[in-house]
Amino acid sequence: MQRAVVLGGSYAGLFAARVLSDHADEVVVIEADGHVDGGTGRGAPQRQQLHALLGMGHTQLEAQFPGITRELVDAGALLGSRSAVQFYVDGVQKARVPGDQNQMIGATRPFIEEHVRRRVLGIPNIRIQAGQAQDLIIRGSRVVGVQYSADEAAGPASGTGAELEADLVVDAMGRSSRLGTWLQNQGWDAAPMERMRIDVGYATATFKRGRELPDTVIAHATPGPASGYQPTLCEPGAIAAVEGSRWAVAISGYAGHRPGRDPDQFRDRMLRCVAPLQEIAEHCEMDSEVMPYTFRESQRREFKRLTRFPGGLVAVGDSVASVNPIYGQGLTLAAVQAASLSAHLRSGVSVHAPAWGYFRRIGGVVDAAWSLSTSADLAQPHVNGPYPRGYRFTRWAGDKITQASVIDPIVNSAFMDVLHMRAHPKSLTRPRVLLRTARVLATS
Numbered sequence: 001m002q003r004a005v006v007l008g009g010s011y012a013g014l015f016a017a018r019v020l021s022d023h024a025d026e027v028v029v030i031e032a033d034g035h036v037d038g039g040t041g042r043g044a045p046q047r048q049q050l051h052a053l054l055g056m057g058h059t060q061l062e063a064q065f066p067g068i069t070r071e072l073v074d075a076g077a078l079l080g081s082r083s084a085v086q087f088y089v090d091g092v093q094k095a096r097v098p099g100d101q102n103q104m105i106g107a108t109r110p111f112i113e114e115h116v117r118r119r120v121l122g123i124p125n126i127r128i129q130a131g132q133a134q135d136l137i138i139r140g141s142r143v144v145g146v147q148y149s150a151d152e153a154a155g156p157a158s159g160t161g162a163e164l165e166a167d168l169v170v171d172a173m174g175r176s177s178r179l180g181t182w183l184q185n186q187g188w189d190a191a192p193m194e195r196m197r198i199d200v201g202y203a204t205a206t207f208k209r210g211r212e213l214p215d216t217v218i219a220h221a222t223p224g225p226a227s228g229y230q231p232t233l234c235e236p237g238a239i240a241a242v243e244g245s246r247w248a249v250a251i252s253g254y255a256g257h258r259p260g261r262d263p264d265q266f267r268d269r270m271l272r273c274v275a276p277l278q279e280i281a282e283h284c285e286m287d288s289e290v291m292p293y294t295f296r297e298s299q300r301r302e303f304k305r306l307t308r309f310p311g312g313l314v315a316v317g318d319s320v321a322s323v324n325p326i327y328g329q330g331l332t333l334a335a336v337q338a339a340s341l342s343a344h345l346r347s348g349v350s351v352h353a354p355a356w357g358y359f360r361r362i363g364g365v366v367d368a369a370w371s372l373s374t375s376a377d378l379a380q381p382h383v384n385g386p387y388p389r390g391y392r393f394t395r396w397a398g399d400k401i402t403q404a405s406v407i408d409p410i411v412n413s414a415f416m417d418v419l420h421m422r423a424h425p426k427s428l429t430r431p432r433v434l435l436r437t438a439r440v441l442a443t444s
Contacts (some may be wrong), residue, residue, distance in 0.1 A: 001023055001024035001025065001165055001167040001168055001351055001427060002024065002025050002026065003024060003025065003026045003027070003028065003164075003165060003166050004017075004020040004023070004024040004026075004027050004028075004166060004167060004168040004169075004170065005027075005028050005029075005030065005145070005146055005168070005169050005170070006020070006027065006028070006029045006030070006165055006170045006172055007030050007133040007169065007170065007171055007172055007173050007293050008029075008030070008031060008133075008145065008166060008171075008172035008317075008319075009029045009030075009031030009110075009112070009117070009128055009172075010047075010172065010173075010317070011109070011113055011116065011317070011330075011331055011334050011335075012172045012176065012295075012316045012317025012318065012319075012334035012338070013029055013031070013172030014029070014058075014102075014113070014116050014117055014120045015116070015316070015334055015335050015337075015338035016063065016064070016170045016316050016337075016338050016341060017029050017120055017123075017318075018064050018116075018119070018120055018123070018126075018173055018254040018338065019064065019127050019339065019341055019342035020168070020170070020184070020341070020345075020367065021123045021125050021230065021336045022342065023342070023345045024125070024167070024168070025125075026125050026127070026290055027125060027127075027128070028126075028127055028128075028164060029126065029128045029129065030067060030118075030128075030129050030131050030132075030133050030146070030148050030164075030165075031092070031128055031130060031131075031333075032130070032131060032132040032133075032146070037268045040396075042434065046336050047109055047110060047113075047292050048108075048109075048110070048204065048291050049109075049202065049203075049204045049250065049291065049293055049328060050108075050204045050239075050248045050249070051108070051109040051112075051223040051328065051330070051331060051335070052104065052108075052218075052220075052237060052240075052251035052328030052331075052414045053104065053105050053112065053328075053331050053332065053333075054104075054237075054329065054332040054420040054421050055103065055104070055416075055420030055421070055422055056101070056335075056336060056420055056421040056422050057331050057332030057335050057421070058103065058104065058105060058344075060294070060332070060335035060336060060338070060339055061112075061116075061251075061335060063094055063339070064118065064335070064338070064339075065119045066112050068104065068115060068116070068119065070106060072107055072111070072112065073113060075111075075115070075243065076107075076111075076242075076243030076244060076245075077105055077106055077107035077111065077112075077242065077243050078090060078105070078106035078107070078217045078241045078242070079103065079104075079105055079106070079217070080105075080106055080216075080217025080218050080241075081100040081102060081103040081104075082096065083096060083100070083215060084099065084216055084217040085102040085103070085104050085217060085218045085219075086129075086216065086218065086219040086220070086276065087219075087220050087221075087222075087416075088220065088222070088234065088274045089222060089223075089226075089343070089402060089405075089406055090225035090226040090227050090233045090234060091245055091274055092220070092406050093133050093274075093406075094405055094406050094412050095405065095406060095407055095408055095409040095411075095412045096108065096409060096412075096414070097409055097412055097413045097416055098104045098409060101119050101413065101416060101417070101420070101422075102416055102420070104217065104218045104360065105244050105265070106217045106218060106240045106241040107243055107302070108240050108243065108248060109331070110241050111242070111243050111251065112331075122232060126254075127162075128147075129150065130150065130368075131148045131149055131150035131162070132148060132149050133146055133147075133178075134146075134147045134148050134149055134150045135147040136169065136179075136182045136183070136313070137163060137165075137309075138186050138188075138310055139373070140197075141310060141311055142311035142312040142313075142352050142353075143166070143168075143169050143310050143311065143312040143313045144165060144166065144312065145163055145165040145166045145169070146163070146164050146166065146169055146342055147162070147163050148162055148163075148164065149162065149249045149327075150162045157412060159198075162302070166312070166353045167276045167312060167315055167351050167352065168312050168313070168314070169312060169313050169314075169342075170313075170314055170316060171207050171313070171314070171315040171319045172317050172319060173235065173319055174317065174319060175322045176319040176320075177211050177315070177318075177319040178317065179315060180301070182353070183310070185227040187311070188310060189306055189307075189308065190300045190301075191303045191305070191306055192300055192305050192407060193299055193300070193301055193302075194246060194299065194300050194302060195297050195298070195299045195300075195372075195442060196297060196298045196377065196383070196385075196386070197296065197300050197327070197383065197384075198254070198295070198296070198297060198298055198324055198377045198380070198383055199254060199255050199258075199294075199296055199297075199382065199383075200252060200253070200254050200258070200294075200295050200324055200325075200377075201252065201253060201254075201258025201259060201293065201294045201295070202250055202252035202253070202258075202259065202289050202292070202295075202324060202326060203250065203251055203252075203259040203261070203266060203290050203291060203292040204248060204249065204250045204259070204290075204292060204293075205248075205249055205263070205266055205288050205289070205290045205291065206242075206246045206247065206248050206249070206279055206287055206288040207246060207247040207249060207284035207285060207287060208245065208246060208284055208285045208287050209245045209246050209247050209284065209288050210245075210283070210284065211279070212279050212280065212283050212284065213241075213279060215242065215274055215420075216239075216262075216276055216430050217240065217241045218238070218239070218240050218266060219238065219239050219274065219276040219277070220237075220238040221234055221235070221237050221273055221274040221277070222238060222326075224402050224403075224406075225399040225402055225403055226272075226403075228379075229379040229380065231253060231257060233277070234272070234273055234324070234403070235251060235253075235269045235270070235272045235273040235277075235278050235435070236251070236252045236253065236273075236326070237249065237250060237251045237252065237269070237270065237273040237274075238250045238376070239276055239277055240281060242435060247280050247284060249270065249277065249280060251266060251269045251270065251273075251296070252326050253381075254380050254382065254383075255382045256269075258292070258294060259291070259292055260290075260292055261284055261288070261290045261291075261292055262290065262330065262395050263289075263290050266281070266286075266290045267286070277312075281318040287360065295324065295325055298322065298323045298324055298370070298373060298374060298377070299322055300320065300321035300322070300323075300366060301315070301320055303315065303357045303359045304318070304356070304360060304363050308354075309355075309356075310351045310354065311350070311351070311352045311354050311355070312351055313355065314355045314358050314359075316334060316337045316338060316341065317326035317330075317333070317334040317337065318330065318334075318339065318414075320333075320362065320366060321333065321366045321369065321370060323369055323370055323373040323374070324373045324374075324376075324377055326417075327369075327372065327373045327376070329369045329421065331422050332420075333365065333366070333369055333421075336362075336365050336421070337357045337362050337365070337366075340358060340361040340362045340365070341358055343361060344357050344358035344361055346405070349444050352371050362432070364424070365421070368421070368424045368425055369421065371388070371425050372418065372419075372425050374388075375388070375391070375394055375398065376398075378391065378395070378422065385409055396430075397429060397434065398428070398430070400437050400438075401414075401415060401428055401433065401434075401437050403413070403441060404436070404437040404441055404444075407440055407444055408436065408437075408440040410436055411433065411436055411437055411440060414427065414428060414433050415428065440441035
């Protein structure tokens, strides 16, 4: 390729730009939020919330940016594994998994994203153009460029109606992507959208970190089968030891149990959560406001269901799928999709042809993330479907495996492989996992 253009410079767009730099002479990232020369920009509205980088996401981060883990730690992030990463269900800590498969980075999303951006901007054939994408330029059966309005301070391409030719355009515009409208306006079909209304809310605040919890980097608590997935035995919440000697703390809840901005109520809910959150609530000073965020629905655009699609065009990140953020899948999904794009391009296909191979590649991981998150959301009484085929068995088996994972490290190892997106949720229905679950529960 001579030029690839990425629409959006958030996490997904930066990863896409990184992999495209191996395949194109020039990669241009069009970013409207001021992410130029290391600027922080305003970014996505949920950017300041506590984010998790799951195991597969960490693997992809290090693969695309070798040595970045050490760079993050040297700059103040923490790297946790084994007992420093704790998961609780209904207030009970899950069985410890042997080895370092639960290794996770304690850092805020802006901190990780800024280090990724610095690495990307250091690649000679990548540049960021401040501006707002306005439309696709389609000739015949393929996309040949984009129209955009440039930031007047960004250089000679300023003003409305600027155009940029491209061999490949990547939609990384997020949940509110206008790609479907642009395609329909030029006689193409938009990808069918699947939605699930979940009405979840969460809020994040930071606390000054001292000597408390010296052996904890990540702790995550969620309701489970014993409480009917309701916050009766334990408030759902999470903490991460992050840069700047701080704790990032998140509290979540569905429907009428969504957290608000009141710091006293936030601290009270921490006191009704597991021991690590209680200790922070009792001994640490809050040093930020409480920042709430409401996530109304999970959604995914099913490009693989289309029968015709222009060549020279793909989508990544939340432009493809955006699922319940309390499961921490977003950053990892973006990274895996970028790796899939690289694999697609390495296969030797023409970028000017419809990218069916790419959409098939990402279909498996998107389906897995959707299955995991929506199956859990359907346990909430206010979430009324759509129910997937075999949901009753899946829910029953999932409850039993969750119960066994609290007790048994082998079952929990299989469970955590799915949670960290190293394995498909269907792997939990393998006979050896189900038999082990049955034995554990029969003898407990």
